[in-house]
Amino acid sequence: MGDEETLREMAIVGNLSNEQAITAYKTAVLARTLDTKIINAQRQGIIGFHVPAQGQEMIQIATAMLADKEDLIFTYYRDLALYLQRGVPLSLIFDQMLGNSNDFQKGRQMPDHFSFKEFNFSTVQSPVGAHLPLTVGAAYSMRYTKKNGIVITTFGDGATSTSDFHAALTMASVYNLNVLFICENNGWAISLPASKQTKAEIYKKGAAYGIPGKRVDGNDLIGSLSGLQEAFDYVRSGKGPYLVEAVTYRIGPHSTSDDPKKYRVDEITDGSEKDPIKRLENLLLKMGVVDSNFVMTTKAQAKESVDKEMEERMNIPPTDPLSIFDDVYEKPTWIQEEERRDLNVSD
Amino acid sequence: MGDEETLREMAIVGNLSNEQAITAYKTAVLARTLDTKIINAQRQGIIGFHVPAQGQEMIQIATAMLADKEDLIFTYYRDLALYLQRGVPLSLIFDQMLGNSNDFQKGRQMPDHFSFKEFNFSTVQSPVGAHLPLTVGAAYSMRYTKKNGIVITTFGDGATSTSDFHAALTMASVYNLNVLFICENNGWAISLPASKQTKAEIYKKGAAYGIPGKRVDGNDLIGSLSGLQEAFDYVRSGKGPYLVEAVTYRIGPHSTSDDPKKYRVDEITDGSEKDPIKRLENLLLKMGVVDSNFVMTTKAQAKESVDKEMEERMNIPPTDPLSIFDDVYEKPTWIQEEERRDLNVSD
């Protein structure tokens, strides 16, 4: 999509103010800066692991922009920009990434497996797709208890092959539940290109369940917003579930443990022509909404706050080893109590 | 479909000879007679259990008619007519239903869980849909080892909701395997009507995988044959998998343990207007292919051979109890050997 077209699209969305566009840009830059910081911290052994979200920021930001506070969001492990746009502070993100004693989850999970309940996020788990059937139950509960809001969930292209995806779409459709399924198709499931994941177009997979679908340009803020708007409207109006395929691009490796050179040799690029942040930046500059000075300041500020925040959070002590026996059950059974004593003694 | 239409359809199929139509009719009558016999035997405690195939005979017969010897068929638990049309003798069927010492499977499985390897059938298991991923592997193997033939599999409407269905269609499509998926949509999964199983039309479910589909009138021989022919041609030509939805009708209960009055009150009929055997019978009579005398003789003969066969097979002794320790592994481990001795002693 060229810039001219994008401008026309913007008119279609209509309600995107300059302020909103600028906020989105700032979030995107912050997310990218944070991501880079974490990758470096991982290399230095400060943070254990990371799944970079670079390249996928814009669809995540658009999702957060259109979601209401009362909407419940089930993210997956690669949604850094989504949290930031929805207001999750850097401090909480670092606490989880570091697994320190401030971490809501008590350091129990790998980095990127967040659970920001206060911001109406659910909980992230590693098994791909396994959160999807939960979204359906949550939507059932919300309808049953007459709560406002819809359920939104994100997942990768690989997740569409899982049994959980099939289960979730089956149930969402049969019970006509308000779930907005957003597939962040970044073209890869680790080393498997999306073209080998499935021969169908992902947004058409709803056809097997009577669920409508739509493909949106996930690398473009305006494209994402206008595409998503229709989907949000559909689900909010109670018509049932909807499947969005956001075409996006994984700029980096699958994770800090991954070496994409093994499988991505023939098409490695820096991703810049698809880079959603560059695209928004260029658009804002071209439209005169911001100038190059603003761009520089934004980036510098992002870096400063990310650096500062991480330094601060690194001072927070780790959790007590004996706490590993908590939260297996509401109250530890005799087994956990005994094992806690065992660890305490052997320690 | 009126009879006039049916006649026209018949011209389309073209290659259905009178002899073939008569054979199909005879098989259908035999299957129905056998089914009724088994239900009675179950009531008398002679056979442990049964899932009647009444109402679904015609799509099963059509499938067997179009299948080549070298085609490998994975049936489900409700395919009595399919076995008969493919040449499985009554004796073998009774041996399995009775679980006697002649049963190929050594009495290990419930009735209706056949494994007629000699007739190029695979093995039936109870978990709904669980055979479907196997079909894909078998098709892969056949292509890899350059064997002729395709893989055909049958399953119910309920099975389309299982994870195994999703898994099978995913793999069949991605590796472009020669699998013909035939859903015998009999309108029910025990007490759940197909309309509550899914909101999509079953033959369109392939869309999620890029697999073409087609609905056929499974209660009509000509309709089934002409519809299936296209699907067989597609798969045989190596174009990949294909999904057929055969609309049919479960005349009886789900199984001998089921009481459909609990859930089917509002629409209980004797199914006669949908009864595929009556329809074929009427057509053959109308066309003068057979006369009413023939019909009577066919039914009488079917009854005679079914009665005679069962009486004979009932004389075959049961398996040796100690054989329950065989076939867990190629050779029993020390555990099975020890447990066999234990049973022998306590006996």
Place this chain on the structure above:
Amino acid sequence: MSQINMVQSLNRSLDRLMAADERVIIMGEDVGRDGGVFRVTDNLLNKYGTERVIDTPLNELAIIGMASGMAMYGLKPIAEIQFQDYIFPAFDQIVNNIAKVRYRTGGRFEVPLIIRTPYGGGVRGGLYHSQSGEAYFAHTAGLIVVTPSNPYDASGLLVSAYKSKDPVIFLEPKRLYRAAKSEVPDEQFEVEIGKAAKLKEGDDVSIITYGSMVPVVMSAVEKNQVNADVIDLRTILPMDITAVLQTAKKTGRVVIVHEAPRTLGVGAEISALIAERAIDSLFAPIVRVTGYDIPFPYSHEEFYIPDEKRIMNAINKVLTY
């Protein structure tokens, strides 16, 4: 008080729970109009409607996954898996999700659901309608696993499961569904999770069992006038370690009886706990009488399931050791 069987007891208990608490939702294959293939949920659809008694499509992963989302967000789902043999498609959701939600969120979420499922043989169901899979669940921290052996415990354990904030695998011995009636109060009452029942006091030998094997054990010891301590575990995870060790120390002779296969069956854990904590009290080997390490056969299931003879052989072995 009424004289009722286990199906009736469960049905009434479900009814009372639904009447008292709107958050209780029943779901599963054929649980609605059909009332469940064993009729445990009979008539509940009529009383509580399709919003609260949900006939689901044929996908156990979907049932359990959806139920866990409901439980995380305020409801109290009671999901039925038609036969325990069909729970395995949902195994990932159970061990990787449900059992770990509280833990992985640092206690910020919980999944207080109940998964009810009939298990065990004796109904001529062959490989796929007869399994006793309790050990698969009992190896999973985060789950509670219970199994009643009589109508009273069925009702009482169900209420405790309802009150539990942790996920409960509720295993119903299908052979006992209609096998016997017993006195069950008409009001709600509890049978505490984690507490075994002493069914019989005796000094010569301890028999530790649960679920489907309880009546067989009781019949064996009564007919043969064995002076046995008989323990019905009722809860498999967390096991009542006090009851197990107390009886082992008291008699010094232990026989464990269950229907599931021996290798890594629940009996292995019972035996190991005793071998770890009460070895000096033992006068004889700890003997397990169990289903065999083979798939559950259609023919000869009567030989598969431990019978009184096999139980008595084991008892005599430890008594005469």
Place this chain on the structure above:
Amino acid sequence: MSQINMVQSLNRSLDRLMAADERVIIMGEDVGRDGGVFRVTDNLLNKYGTERVIDTPLNELAIIGMASGMAMYGLKPIAEIQFQDYIFPAFDQIVNNIAKVRYRTGGRFEVPLIIRTPYGGGVRGGLYHSQSGEAYFAHTAGLIVVTPSNPYDASGLLVSAYKSKDPVIFLEPKRLYRAAKSEVPDEQFEVEIGKAAKLKEGDDVSIITYGSMVPVVMSAVEKNQVNADVIDLRTILPMDITAVLQTAKKTGRVVIVHEAPRTLGVGAEISALIAERAIDSLFAPIVRVTGYDIPFPYSHEEFYIPDEKRIMNAINKVLTY
């Protein structure tokens, strides 16, 4: 002979098997171009092509289900599950199908496949990249479950698994993948399934262990000069009962060490077998040193996995009993 690590050993063994037998097919997520996330299948795609080294979509049920169809119809699939934690979506296919095909067909079909999967902690993988789930499989008759503890056994067990006509769950302790090198023959050789290895002869105490814990046990007994009999089971199902009983009877003091949680872990079965068959030889309780009955935590995994200190505590306990 070469000095190689476990990844190299497995890779070479796979390579030799593929070179010798066209029926061998490798399949799984990222096993092709990527060579597997742990590089066990590195370079095999280049050598054998996409027909024989199959990068699959993200569905473990599909991988295992398809592999089982391949195995039933003449091929020898070696399927990789990227982490053992992700095998549970395929659990139904494994316990209800693969483990029961031979049985339910009266021996007319078999499913000679291998499921390779890395297991265990120590790589900072948290709840979902660290589990040791061997007990879930070892409770299932019809399966063979093996786990090597060193590069030599890895290669040899893989060849035996290849020759097996029964389905083999091949568990690879990921922490040991590159932890140590050892001498491994360059030609094909076998390590027999069902046979444990005696790693050290000693008289005072028996330590029975396997897989990931073997080096920790060996280091503990060597550093502390414990006069221990050390058994590396290598095969978990069917277990080498002769080796287990022989050592228990010899020393009369048994410590069992594994990384999986204690409750109904494999140690329970080992303990129960001894308590059933060698109780008179015992001088001390049978003690288990295991992972804890909690989900595998991300932080403090070093406390979760049994260390030398915990092992020595147990050894001293039984020695001084």
